[in-house]
Amino acid sequence: MLNDSNLFNNSELGKTAQAIRWLDNELQLLDQRILPHQVEYRTLANADETARAITNMVVRGAPAIGITAAYGIALAARNNDNLDSAYRTLAASRPTAVNLFWALERMENVQPQTFSALLTEAQAIHSEDIQGNLRLGQLGAGLIAENSQIYTHCNAGALATGGYGTALGVIRSAFAADKLTQVYAGETRPWLQGARLTAWELMQDNIPVKLCAEGAAAQLFRQGNVDWLIVGADRIAANGDVANKIGTYGLALLAKHHGIKVMIAAPTSTIDMQTATGDDIEIEQRHPSEMTHHQGQAIAPAGCEAINPAFDITPAELIDVIATEKGLILQPSNETIAMLMSR
Ligand code: MRU
Numbered sequence: 001m002l003n004d005s006n007l008f009n010n011s012e013l014g015k016t017a018q019a020i021r022w023l024d025n026e027l028q029l030l031d032q033r034i035l036p037h038q039v040e041y042r043t044l045a046n047a048d049e050t051a052r053a054i055t056n057m058v059v060r061g062a063p064a065i066g067i068t069a070a071y072g073i074a075l076a077a078r079n080n081d082n083l084d085s086a087y088r089t090l091a092a093s094r095p096t097a098v099n100l101f102w103a104l105e106r107m108e109n110v111q112p113q114t115f116s117a118l119l120t121e122a123q124a125i126h127s128e129d130i131q132g133n134l135r136l137g138q139l140g141a142g143l144i145a146e147n148s149q150i151y152t153h154c155n156a157g158a159l160a161t162g163g164y165g166t167a168l169g170v171i172r173s174a175f176a177a178d179k180l181t182q183v184y185a186g187e188t189r190p191w192l193q194g195a196r197l198t199a200w201e202l203m204q205d206n207i208p209v210k211l212c213a214e215g216a217a218a219q220l221f222r223q224g225n226v227d228w229l230i231v232g233a234d235r236i237a238a239n240g241d242v243a244n245k246i247g248t249y250g251l252a253l254l255a256k257h258h259g260i261k262v263m264i265a266a267p268t269s270t271i272d273m274q275t276a277t278g279d280d281i282e283i284e285q286r287h288p289s290e291m292t293h294h295q296g297q298a299i300a301p302a303g304c305e306a307i308n309p310a311f312d313i314t315p316a317e318l319i320d321v322i323a324t325e326k327g328l329i330l331q332p333s334n335e336t337i338a339m340l341m342s343r
Helices: 047-055 062-078 083-091 098-108 115-141 167-176 193-204 214-222 248-257 334-341
Strands: 020-023 026-030 041-044 148-152 180-186 209-212 228-231 235-237 242-245 261-265 311-314 321-324 327-330
Touching (some): 020 115, 041 047, 062 098, 115 167, 115 321, 115 327, 167 228, 167 261, 193 209, 214 248, 242 248, 248 311
Antiparallel strands (some): 242 311
């Protein structure tokens, strides 16, 4: 395992730029709305701006949202702003990813609530996330056979985490072990995390990736071209149901039908033991303009209505394994999850 001082510059993490940086007492976020063609960092002045950056997807992905919120609290302390208000504003920034609430709770438990103590905790959350990704990546990759082909959805990579990634962490580890022949990245309508972010991340590390429209996945699976569906998670309920990017449920059903194994790669900070089942998870509804427009350009008739749920629920019975930093959960259920969480 790496220590904190060399963690962020570790070549194992791949070539992708860090999504979140704390530099000279400032929080900087890589603006994911304009990737892959523009690589620009935004400096956040306070907790309100940090919350807005999370809502507007400057930063996105469950672990990255949690880490950013933790730094947002550090910013509030640095500015001598009202901390209660900072906690409330950040907690309201997005509803589904439990890592946000997990990170804010960790920050609330810090004593005393001083800038120095809060910054130390935010940096610990950040570096533990990277360490966890490296570990769960190795564990997940241990299940992958040689010459495997993997389908992934959304972006669960370095950009969605402290670094390295969850689903892409497994893929990076499996590639390093010479086990992969092909990765398929689902484009992930409407925000195109797969096309803009996952393809970019994998290409930078020379991992063979082909982009795939979601509508093409069924035919790809039917042709026997995929061995594993590997995705991240925004919240895992105590019974193993998983909230993840909209489209995951459909892909898991297809995978089941075609005998393709399903792996969820997520740190234990994504497991919410207070939420009994997937039905209890709030699904974020985003603005319909994300469906009707692309980069400001209308792609649907003026006035067209649209639904835009950001996440769906994949029932535990469709999942073969959850890879976490604490170990693998085979056939997720109340029992197997409780056993891992008690370690
Ligand atoms: O709306 P997003 O881009 O924040 O959604 C992200 C996802 O659904 C990811 O798959 C999930 O957060 C896992 S990230 C390691």
